[in-house]
Amino acid sequence: MADPIDFYFDFSSPYGYFAAKRLPAIAARYGRSVAWRPMLLGAAFKISGARALPLMPLKGDYARNDMERAARLWEIPFKVPSKLPIASQAPVRISYWLESHHAEMKVPAIMALYHAFFVDDRDISDPETAADIASGVGIDRDVLLAATQAPEMKERARAETQAAIDRGVFGSPFIIVDGEPFWGSDRLDQVEKWLETGGF
């Protein structure tokens, strides 16, 4: 059995959302599973010196158009959130709490959170909102809300982020296939080519 494809992303990243919508089907075509690794990209930005695209002069205006165009091309429901970027601690902590306690609910909750943010414009940086949305997968909302404040989940989110940085992750989405790193939803075609050919 081949190793899973490591999929690093930030909940605040539109291109991470696009990859979340597209990567599972690509992986499945090659019989591969996906390891979903939400992270706190701000910590990587502190090292790389990068800033969130929407905040950069010149790039910010371009980025909004590019996101909307990409969503149309790939037929992904998408609306630029009124607040972007956001802090993503709450959804990250909920994701890892689910991984530890109800693993089968983790990916459905991630997709529900992404959809809430990038389609319904709900502010998932707010712990109450994040818990409300994730509870839709069938987990008690107050348990999820507690997870957003639990010291062990704060530490877990930090540790997962550090582990990602230690592997060279600096952006979202960031995909590692059999040790080979691919940054950006615009590398998904190369990810597929890599899976098809075993490397080029």
Add this chain to the structure above:
Amino acid sequence: MADPIDFYFDFSSPYGYFAAKRLPAIAARYGRSVAWRPMLLGAAFKISGARALPLMPLKGDYARNDMERAARLWEIPFKVPSKLPIASQAPVRISYWLESHHAEMKVPAIMALYHAFFVDDRDISDPETAADIASGVGIDRDVLLAATQAPEMKERARAETQAAIDRGVFGSPFIIVDGEPFWGSDRLDQVEKWLETGGF
């Protein structure tokens, strides 16, 4: 007759080089010409706050691998230059001097300069080297060398760069098709789709 596709690039940009190799064939498939607009990207970086990829922590290591992998995928001869980025004033000034005096030599000279830098590892930031290489298209080398120091060519390079920035250009390559902006060689598939469909 449709307008040309505006192609902005920096001579120091590997992805600009890749686009230079790939864009003409894409444009030709849709009966479109390309307007080649070399520019001094550093001036745009001062506004956007961006830095050259190879200089960024984390991103730099990734970028080298990404460039080499893209070149293999697209079967483009490529070697990471020993010095990257470089200042690109000399080749930009030569390009616009040719546009004004021997327009048909401009693109061949650009391709020769790009090839010298990204295949043969020659430092085209050096005016003597740039003039040597560009002279291969059949223009006197000393005339080209003089162009690299001519006040009107210095002003032209600045003006072209400012005009690019005024249109929102902040990276290389940057391609504008009928008013629609595309940043990055990884957007060439979308450029082609745009040409094919008239917009999506």
